Amino acid sequence: MSDKQPISLRRRQLITGGAALAVTGLGASLAKPVSAACVPAEEVKFDEVVDIIVVGSGFAGMSAALQAREAGASVMVVDKMPVFGGNSTINGGAMAVAGSPLQQQNGIKDSVDTMVADMLEAGRGMNDVEMLKLVCNGTAESCQWLTDYGVKWKPFVQHFGGHSIPRVLQTVESSGAGIIRPLVKAAKKRGIDMRTQTKLESFIEDDQGRVTGIEVKANYFFPKERSGVTRRYGARKGIIMATGGFGRDIEYRKMQQPKLTKELDSTNHPGANADALKQMMLIGANPIHLDQIQLGPWASPDEKGFGTASQFNTIATYPRGIVVDARTGKRFFNELADRKARADAIMTRRDAQGQPVYPIGFTNAEGASKAQTLDWGLKYNVIKKADTLEELAKIYGIPADALKAQVESWNKAVDTGEDSEFGRPMQKAMKLEQGPWYAVRMWPKVHYCMGGVKVNTRSEVLHLVTYKPIAGLFAAGEATGGIHGASRLGACAVAEGVVTGRNAGQMCAASKSIVLKHV
Incomplete structure (x- = not known):
């Protein structure tokens, strides 16, 4: 200094x-x-050289790779795990789209400005507005882009919590695999070099601070850190980081939010840690909003990870049922509020010793008719069936009279079209009049990291001190921070990943190439 x-x-x-x-x-x-985070490029002869290296193979990574390939760049995708897709594969496959043809067919009026406003409200005004507009502006065109690559959507629009109107499309599989598989297939067909078990170890920079490549461990077997052999891959145009969040990195997430201890489960895959984020920070990337970590309010304590309850609650309980406190049989929050509001409300249900008192979410057969995981949830005893409300109350120890009174009160609210207690939107609300009933215990799980590295609208990673782009380094998806502010709306991860991934691929492909040495 x-x-x-x-x-x-x-x-x-x-x-x-x-x-x-x-x-x-x-x-x-x-x-x-x-630090080992930087290997000077003048000392490097690369084992292999391509135009662009994409680190990560989820929504953002695969979208970046394909968009760059469409622009004529040679592309290598590396992922440390043994299969492609990361969290995106086990994601629910739901994408928020402003102005989709399906909305128009159903007479739903939507706009980019409305979606931006909804995300700003959920984000408590902490959002990067320019990046937010970039994402929302790109959803309709990117949805069609996915469709052109073979992604298939359900023939109806859904209304997820926090959105002011229905705008959510979902893959027929109810899984992100319905997006990842077609994109991986297309990538291989187009000659993109796809590599699993390849772990980023550090970046390689030249004497001007430009990122020129990465040092990796090839043939790496997660989580065996001593496995693999060292290789150096060069990128003439740039590196795109699409490495996701750190929801399963318990020690690192505790540094940001001490309450997120190992006692709180996560929906993330085992490799979702902060390793790649730290490597970006070591070469100067500007981290923002790292303490903004989202809990998924639709999870159940009766199974690990995403499980069956998440899809059931998203499709059935929240839009077409209600959630009650097991001790009182009464509702205690707006079931269609944003994720943060719902998770915060559920986390308040504790006994005198501070232990969780799991709320009960339920609907009837009509409400559960589109829940694809219902049968599996019943099979594994996560979702329980009752023929009457009295039987449902007995299963979960709920006061039966109070539960019946709450259902009656809810039905009256549907008739009047107004939820005077919690202000829930009632346009698609459904009366709960007849069994059988399907219910699940609920408790949030660590789900999504709103924080990451700061990027501009060219998807260039910005430096902590200069606020200028780090040459040769781009990022997209959950690896970045700022777009969602304090809370991400449901179905906006796919939207963000695909739109920002495509943006990064396009911008990186348009970058000036440099000459690198081969072994």
């Missing part, structure tokens, strides 16, 4: 640099950290 700099500036750089683990520097005045 130069002694000629003002003390206030030097102090600020040290503080912010420490928060990011390390800082690469502002010109020659800030020293690079002594």
Whole structure:
């Protein structure tokens, strides 16, 4: 660090640099950290060289890879896990789309501005508005792009919590695999080099600070850190980081939110950790909103991970049923509020010792008619069936008279079209008049990281100190931060991943190529 700099500036750089683990520097005045995160390019002969390397193979990664390939770039996709897709494969496959043909066919009036407003409200105004507009503007065209690659959608529009109107499309599989599989198939057909079990170890930069490649462990067997062999791959145009969030990195998420301990389960796959995020931070990437970690309010404590309850609650309980406190039989929140509001409300249900008192979400056969995981939930005893409300109350220890009174009160609210207690939107509300009844215990799980590295609308990763792009480094999807603010609306992960992934692929492909040395 130069002694000629003002003390206030030097102090600020040290503080912010420490928060990011390390800082690469502002010109020659800030020293690079002594770390394996950076291998000088002048000392490197790459084992292989392509135009673009995409790290991660979820919605953002596959969209980036295909968009870059469409632009004529040679592309390599690397993923540390043994299968492609990461969290995207086990995602619910729901995509929020503003102005879809299916909305128009059903007389649903929507606009980009309305979707932006909904996401701003859910994000408590913390959103990066320019990136938010980029995502919302791209949803309709990107949905069609996915359809052209073979993604198939259900023939109806859904209304997810926090959205002011129905705008959610979902794959026929009710899974993100319905998106990942067609994209991976298309990538292989188009000659994209697809590699699993390839773990990012560090970035390689030239003497100007441009990212020119990555050092990896090939033939890596997660989570065996000593496995694999070192290889160096060069990228003439750039690296696109699409490495997702860190929901399963218990120690790192506790640093951001101490209450998110190992006692709280996660919907994420085992490899969803902060390793790649840390590597970006080590070369100066600006991290934002890392403490904004979303809990999925539709999960059940009676199964691990996403399980069967998540889809059941998303399709059936929340839009076509109600949720009650097991001790009182009464509703206690708006079932169509945004995820943060619902998760926060559920987490307040505790006994005198602070232990969870799991709320009960339920609907009837009509409400559950489109829930594809119903049979599996029943098979594994996560979802329970009751012929009468009295039987339902007995199963979960709910006061029967109070439960029946709540159902009666709910039905009256549907008749009047107004939820005077909690302000739930009632356009698609359904009366609960006849069994059989289907119910599930509910408790949130760590689901999504709103925070990540800061990018601009060209998907370039911005430097912590200079706020300028780190040359050769792009990012998309959950690896980035700021778009969702304090809370992501349901079905906006697919929207964000696909739109920002395509944007990163296009921008990186348009970048100037550099000459790199082969082995």
